[in-house]
Amino acid sequence: MASLTPAPAWIELLDLTRLEAAVGDEDAVTDLCRRARTRYGNVAAVCVYPGYVGLARDLLTDSGIAIATVANFPGGDQRLEQVLAEVGRALRDGATEIDVVVPYRRWLQGDTHSVPALLDRVAEICAGRAQIKAILETGLIPSSAECQALAWACARPGVAFLKTSTGKAGRGATPEAVGDLVRVLASLRDAGRPMGLKIAGGVRTRDQLQCYYEIIVQTLGGGFFQPATLRIGASSLLDELLAAAPHG
Numbered sequence: 447m448a449s450l451t452p453a454p455a456w457i458e459l460l461d462l463t464r465l466e467a468a469v470g471d472e473d474a475v476t477d478l479c480r481r482a483r484t485r486y487g488n489v490a491a492v493c494v495y496p497g498y499v500g501l502a503r504d505l506l507t508d509s510g511i512a513i514a515t516v517a518n519f520p521g522g523d524q525r526l527e528q529v530l531a532e533v534g535r536a537l538r539d540g541a542t543e544i545d546v547v548v549p550y551r552r553w554l555q556g557d558t559h560s561v562p563a564l565l566d567r568v569a570e571i572c573a574g575r576a577q578i579k580a581i582l583e584t585g586l587i588p589s590s591a592e593c594q595a596l597a598w599a600c601a602r603p604g605v606a607f608l609k610t611s612t613g614k615a616g617r618g619a620t621p622e623a624v625g626d627l628v629r630v631l632a633s634l635r636d637a638g639r640p641m642g643l644k645i646a647g648g649v650r651t652r653d654q655l656q657c658y659y660e661i662i663v664q665t666l667g668g669g670f671f672q673p674a675t676l677r678i679g680a681s682s683l684l685d686e687l688l689a690a691a692p693h694g
């Protein structure tokens with residue numbers, strides 16, 4: 447069995463997340479940004495609601511920590527123009543990563559056009575400015591076949607990561623969903639179209655990380671464990687990682 451990479455190695459893959467209140471949460475976001483710089487190095491990104499992007503940008507200037515925000519969140523059913531306006535504002539405020547929920551409900555109803563249409567328009571305005579993570583909300587996708595088909599639909603030019611979940615749907619990331627996305631990512635890599643993976647939603651323990659580690663390393667190899675290709679989105683994992691890290 448492959449062994450878990452040390453806790454500090456996970457910290458650099460972490461999208462440290464605070465998605466509780468869309469307004470009035472400045473103190474908590476300030477605290478999040480403080481915690482983003484740890485004694486073992488910085489997390490990969492903080493992930494906050496659009497209204498806090500400017501605050502996070504100011505607090506993390508020159509840190510190398512990416513500023514991620516969410517769009518079409520969490521339901522994935524906003525009008526396209528509304529999503530584009532929201533993304534445009536976030537970019538102007540300093541977002542460097544956009545986690546956008548794809549219209550998975552419409553897709554499940556047979557509308558295969560909306561997912562690529564949204565991602566292509568978001569990619570247009572993010573080009574050269576921000577990375578895109580496409581959120582599939584895998585916990586609400588009924589079958590493995592549909593999960594993989596949706597992942598293929600999300601594999602658009604300009605989309606850097608497939609992301610499992612919003613963390614708001616009751617069911618977040620699962621080993622089954624991660625396995626589905628990893629299979630698609632392996633096929634994409636073999637076709638010369640490499641993309642990254644973000645596992646998010648309910649990731650709270652090192653046991654979960656161990657499980658995901660084994661799924662990923664078998665298919666995508668150890669080289670996948672770097673912030674350019676793998677992120678863990680979590681609001682309640684950093685303390686466990688810090689507690690498990692060697693002191694000194």
Ligand SMILES: O=C[C@H](O)COP(=O)(O)O
Pocket residue numbers: 463465493611612613614618646647648649679680681682
């Ligand atoms: O994007 C990340 C998720 O919203 C985090 O979910 P969580 O609060 O269950 O860790």
